[in-house]
Amino acid sequence: MNPEPQPGKSQTLPKFKDLSKLLRDDRFWKIAGQAIALILVIVVIAILWDNLSANYSQLGIAFGFDFLNSQASFDIGESVIPYSPENTYRQAYFVGLINSLRVMGLGIIFATVAGLTVGIARLSDNWLLRSLAGLYVEVLRNTPLLLQLFFWYFAVFISLPKLEDNQHMRGPIYLTNRGIAVPWPVALPGFEIWVILLTVGVLAAAGLWMWRARVMLEEAKPGRQLFWALGAIGLSAILAFIITKNLPFRLDFPRLTPELQLEGGLKLTPEFAALVTGLSLYTGSYIAEIVRAGIQSVSRGQWEAGKSLGLKSGTMMRMVILPQALRVIVPPLTSQYLNLAKNSSLAVAVAYPDVYFVVGSPTLNQTGRAIEAMLIIMVTYLTISLIVSLFMNWYNNTVQIKER
Amino acid sequence: MRKWGFLLLASVLFVAPLASCRDRSAQTGQTTATTTAQGQSQQGSSRIDTIVSRGKLICGVSGELPGFSFVDEKGKYSGLDVDVCRAVAAAIFDDPEKVEYRKLNAKDRFTVLQAGEIDILSRNTTYTASRDTTTGLEFAPVIFYDSQSIMVKKDSGIKTLQDFAGKSICVQTGTSTEQNLSDQMRKLGVKYTPVVFEDVNATFATYQEGRCQGVTADRSQLVSKRTTLPNSENNVVLPIVMSKEPLAPAVKSGDPKWAEAVRWIVFAAIEAEDLGINSGNVDKLVASTTDPNVKRLLGKEGDLGKGLGLPNDYAVRVVKKVGNYGEMYDRNLGPKSTLKLERGQNRLWKDGGLLYSPPFR
Numbered sequence: 001m002n003p004e005p006q007p008g009k010s011q012t013l014p015k016f017k018d019l020s021k022l023l024r025d026d027r028f029w030k031i032a033g034q035a036i037a038l039i040l041v042i043v044v045i046a047i048l049w050d051n052l053s054a055n056y057s058q059l060g061i062a063f064g065f066d067f068l069n070s071q072a073s074f075d076i077g078e079s080v081i082p083y084s085p086e087n088t089y090r091q092a093y094f095v096g097l098i099n100s101l102r103v104m105g106l107g108i109i110f111a112t113v114a115g116l117t118v119g120i121a122r123l124s125d126n127w128l129l130r131s132l133a134g135l136y137v138e139v140l141r142n143t144p145l146l147l148q149l150f151f152w153y154f155a156v157f158i159s160l161p162k163l164e165d166n167q168h169m170r171g172p173i174y175l176t177n178r179g180i181a182v183p184w185p186v187a188l189p190g191f192e193i194w195v196i197l198l199t200v201g202v203l204a205a206a207g208l209w210m211w212r213a214r215v216m217l218e219e220a221k222p223g224r225q226l227f228w229a230l231g232a233i234g235l236s237a238i239l240a241f242i243i244t245k246n247l248p249f250r251l252d253f254p255r256l257t258p259e260l261q262l263e264g265g266l267k268l269t270p271e272f273a274a275l276v277t278g279l280s281l282y283t284g285s286y287i288a289e290i291v292r293a294g295i296q297s298v299s300r301g302q303w304e305a306g307k308s309l310g311l312k313s314g315t316m317m318r319m320v321i322l323p324q325a326l327r328v329i330v331p332p333l334t335s336q337y338l339n340l341a342k343n344s345s346l347a348v349a350v351a352y353p354d355v356y357f358v359v360g361s362p363t364l365n366q367t368g369r370a371i372e373a374m375l376i377i378m379v380t381y382l383t384i385s386l387i388v389s390l391f392m393n394w395y396n397n398t399v400q401i402k403e404r
Numbered sequence: 405m406r407k408w409g410f411l412l413l414a415s416v417l418f419v420a421p422l423a424s425c426r427d428r429s430a431q432t433g434q435t436t437a438t439t440t441a442q443g444q445s446q447q448g449s450s451r452i453d454t455i456v457s458r459g460k461l462i463c464g465v466s467g468e469l470p471g472f473s474f475v476d477e478k479g480k481y482s483g484l485d486v487d488v489c490r491a492v493a494a495a496i497f498d499d500p501e502k503v504e505y506r507k508l509n510a511k512d513r514f515t516v517l518q519a520g521e522i523d524i525l526s527r528n529t530t531y532t533a534s535r536d537t538t539t540g541l542e543f544a545p546v547i548f549y550d551s552q553s554i555m556v557k558k559d560s561g562i563k564t565l566q567d568f569a570g571k572s573i574c575v576q577t578g579t580s581t582e583q584n585l586s587d588q589m590r591k592l593g594v595k596y597t598p599v600v601f602e603d604v605n606a607t608f609a610t611y612q613e614g615r616c617q618g619v620t621a622d623r624s625q626l627v628s629k630r631t632t633l634p635n636s637e638n639n640v641v642l643p644i645v646m647s648k649e650p651l652a653p654a655v656k657s658g659d660p661k662w663a664e665a666v667r668w669i670v671f672a673a674i675e676a677e678d679l680g681i682n683s684g685n686v687d688k689l690v691a692s693t694t695d696p697n698v699k700r701l702l703g704k705e706g707d708l709g710k711g712l713g714l715p716n717d718y719a720v721r722v723v724k725k726v727g728n729y730g731e732m733y734d735r736n737l738g739p740k741s742t743l744k745l746e747r748g749q750n751r752l753w754k755d756g757g758l759l760y761s762p763p764f765r
Contacts, residue, residue, distance in 0.1 A: 058658045059518060059540030075586040075598045077572075085586040158615040177615055178572065261570040270615060271599065351599045351610070357577075361511050361602060365578040368539035370515045 052371060065376075067367045068093070074362040076353045078269055089363050096358030097380065103275055103354060104341045104384070110280035111340055112333075115287025120317065122292045133288065140285035146346055149278040153350040156277075157270035163262070172253050174262060180273055181254030184266035190244030197243075201236025205229035271352040275344070283340040290332045294325035326399040334392035338385050345381070355380055450661040452496070452713050455523055460502040463489035464522035467507035468604050471628045471736050471743045472528050472548075481505050485526040487732040488547060488653050488670065492524060494725040495669045495718040511578030511602055514539050517656050524666060526653040528622065530580045535654075542657040544666045545674070547729075548737075549749040549758050550649035552584050553623040555630065555641045560617055565592055565644060572597040574616035576607045584647040585620050608633065622649045627743055665712045672719040675701055675761040676728035678752055683727045690720055701764045708764055719764075729759065 013028060014021040022028050056063055072092040073085045079095045080102065121133040140148065163176040174181040208228040216223030241247070254265030298321050306316035345356035356377055364373040455461055465473035465485050473483040481503075490500035506522055517525045518540050528550075529535075531543045554573070556562045562571075565588060575582050577600045589596055599616050601607040608629050611619035621629070626641045633639060653670065655663050676682070679698050681689055690702050699705040703716035710716055726732065730752075737745045751757025 055518075060657065061538060061540060073583050073586060075582075075589070075596075077598050077600060085583075085590055154609065154613070158610060158613045162614050177613065269597075348602050349606070351601050351606070353600065357600075357602075361577040361600070362582060365511055365514070366534070366583070368514055368518070368535075370518070 061368070063371065065372055067369055067372070072363070074366070076358065077351070078272065078353060089367070092358050092363065093355065093376065096353060096355035099352070100344055100354040100356070103272070103279065103344045103347065103352070106276050107279040107283065107340050107344065108337050110276065111283040111287055111336070114280055114284030116291055118284065118288035119291025119295065122288065123295055137285045137288050140282055141289070145278065145282050145343055146349055148282055149274060149346055149350050152278045153270065153274035157274045174254050176262070177270060179262065179270055180268045181262045181265045183251045183253045185249035186252040187249050188246050190246060191248050193244050194240045194248035197236045197240040198233070201233040204236070205232040208232055271350050274350045275347050275352045279340055279343060283336055286336050287333060290329055290336065291325070294329035295321060297328045298324045323399070327401065330392065330396045330399055334389060334396070337388050337392065341384050341388055342381060450713065451523055451659050452662045452665055455496060460504050461489060461493045461496065461524065462504045462506060462522045464506045464508045464513055464516060464525045464527055465489065466527045466604070467505065469528060469625060469628050470631060471624065471741060471745070473526070482736065484548060484732055484736045485528060487726055487736065488526045489524065491673055491722045491726045492666060492669050494721045495714055498721050498725070500725045509578065509602060510576055510604070514541065517541065517654065520656060524653055524655050528625065528651045529654055531650045531652040532580060540657050541654045542663040544653040544655070544663070545670045546650040546652045547670060548624065548651040550622040550624050550651055552581055552620060552646040552649055553626055553641050553644050554618045554620045554646070555611070555626045555639050556618045558638050558640050562617060563642065565589065566594055568596045568618060569594050570596070571617040572599050572615065574599050574601065574607050574611045574619040576600070576604050576621065577602050579621070580647070580649070581621055588646050620646070622651070624737070624745060627745060631742060661713055665714055668712055669718065669722060671761040672701065672722055673726070673729045673732065674752070674759050675764055676719065676723045677730040678754070678761060681723055681728060682731055683724055686720055686723045697764070
């Protein structure tokens with residue numbers, strides 16, 4: 001795109017000595033406007049900074065992040081990495097960060113699954129399914145998320161049977177108001193061998209799949225892709241079993257100790273469960289509408305073409321409609337993911353120690369470093385949002401139509 | 405024409421902040437030079453002047469804690485913390501009602517005070533070294549000596565902190581409570597799970613639901629909150645003392661004149677009880693007393709009030725409108741209240757307690 005030089009306008013800016021000519025030039029004003037805006041921003045920041053340092057010196061404290069290295073001396077309820085109150089505020093921050101990322105990651109996965117399912121269900125021919133999906137979307141989209149989190153926490157997860165009344169519990173799953181425990185795999189010796197061999201098997205399966213697909217297309221022979229691929233994976237699994245003489249993992253079942261504590265399996269606290277459930281279902285209701293809009297944007301002719309080829313409706317959705325709908329779905333989906341990531345800071349309402357809570361509550365309160373703590377939180381969320389956004393933009397590029 | 409207007413606007417926007425900036429930095433330089441020498445009071449820029457010209461005191465309270473600060477159905481505040489605000493307003497305006505209350509949660513209270521949104525923080529705040537030094541607070545005398553304890557369900561069988569191994573304890577964040585609990589448990593080597601809330605009501609609701617086997621807070625707070633729980637008699641506050649919790653009102657540091665005024669208003673209420681002055685007999689004593697100590701406190705002799713920038717009879721106003729410390733205690737926490745807390749450590753020094761006012765002379 002080469003802008004055509006307009007008649008009556010010189011291509012270069014007039015020299016500064018032709019002041020009157022310069023002031024009449026549009027381009028000069030565009031540059032000058034930018035410069036003034038920049039100066040204004042700098043001045044405002046300078047004033048705020050000056051104000052802050054004056055207030056801080058009046059209170060006898062100095063701006064800085066040194067406090068991160070002092071001992072935190074508060075406890076955190078759940079933590080993936082080892083943490084104790086002897087650790088520093090910095091380590092407490094990382095505990096919070098990982099807790100946040102855990103919620104965001106799981107939330108995004110569950111919200112996508114819920115959104116996709118409900119979005120497709122809203123277009124179903126089945127009246128009941130369609131209406132239920134509609135009800136879900138309307139109720140969850142039109143009530144505040146904070147209220148929903150309170151509902152999940154107070155009305156659902158901590159209203160589960162008490163652990164002390166253990167006669168109410170059956171089977172391998174424990175649903176108690178101190179948390180949910182489910183069977184969970186525990187690695188056995190030789191787990192690494194299994195991982196390596198299965199990786200090789202999966203890679204081989206992928207290669208075989210592509211080879212058989214080519215044979216099918218080019219030589220018109222039966223492909224039997226599934227047979228070859230499963231064969232490769234099965235073979236590697238048998239090999240691994242022969243070498244290690246056991247399975248890669250065993251299922252660890254939760255059990256109740258005599259001191260009335262849950263042991264083994266995977267334990268989810270009510271706080272974590274409430275937050276992930278609330279966030280996923282809420283964001284899922286928005287994603288459902290995005291999916292519905294995306295599917296409806298695919299022209300009628302594509303459905304008819306699919307039907308005329310004799311495709312089953314599931315196959316048609318998977319192979320014809322969704323790939324085209326994704327072009328419409330992905331950009332608004334990105335902003336829903338960002339919303340979910342940011343909304344996870346509502347964790348504070350249900351006592352889940354996420355990064356916002358850890359830095360914004362005990363740390364801020366014990367050190368009195370309001371500005372520093374808020375800066376840390378802002379930079380953290382900004383970074384997470386940018387990473388999500390970058391990834392989604394990359395993905396968006398892969399699903400858009402490639403124009404040649 | 406439009407462009408020139410823009411240029412004009414931009415230059416005004418650009419110059420105005422610069423001007424104000426220079427102005428203010430000169431002022432700050434001056435204050436830092438004089439504060440160290442003789443205090444800000446000489447400059448006449450104390451908060452007490454702002455309060456007088458505003459016509460009311462802005463007081464940060466909790467509003468969630470019967471006995472300390474609580475809002476009834478009519479929107480009226482009451483409690484020991486509230487009475488401190490009322491006493492300060494009475495001393496300044498001769499009217500204890502000239503107070504605007506701000507409900508603050510534990511987490512935000514210091515930031516709000518630092519920002520100057522409130523004049524005084526009277527919100528069952530524990531006087532600690534770090535708050536006094538690094539958080540930019542200036543504490544008034546302690547108005548309630550408390551200790552941290554823990555409340556459990558009667559049928560839980562929990563007696564000591566060791567019994568909490570593997571169990572959960574509900575805590576409110578933004579309190580010294582959170583750190584004390586973790587210190588105690590670390591000392592005993594007990595593994596427990598803290599469930600930490602920002603909101604005091606959520607903390608107790610979660611305990612009530614049985615998510616936590618215990619809830620920890622200052623003893624007075626536990627006793628106070630117990631009254632608001634359904635089936636309150638099923639809960640017991642264990643006789644465990646986890647920490648010292650001296651509760652005191654606080655003001656923003658860097659304003660010695662205002663801090664002194666608040667300090668001596670609180671002392672006046674304690675001294676009044678010490679000298680046997682109460683809301684019933686104060687008028688008579690002002691007229692007829694011969695005791696020089698009483699005369700000085702009530703402003704009949706000397707000019708102790710003037711030195712604080714308050715009217716000389718400020719103690720009379722406090723005692724007449726709000727009462728002496730003992731009256732405040734009895735009304736809010738003691739026999740005349742629903743809590744019926746033993747006065748214990750909060751008796752006067754001469755009755756074996758910890759309350760002691762330096763002499764008014």
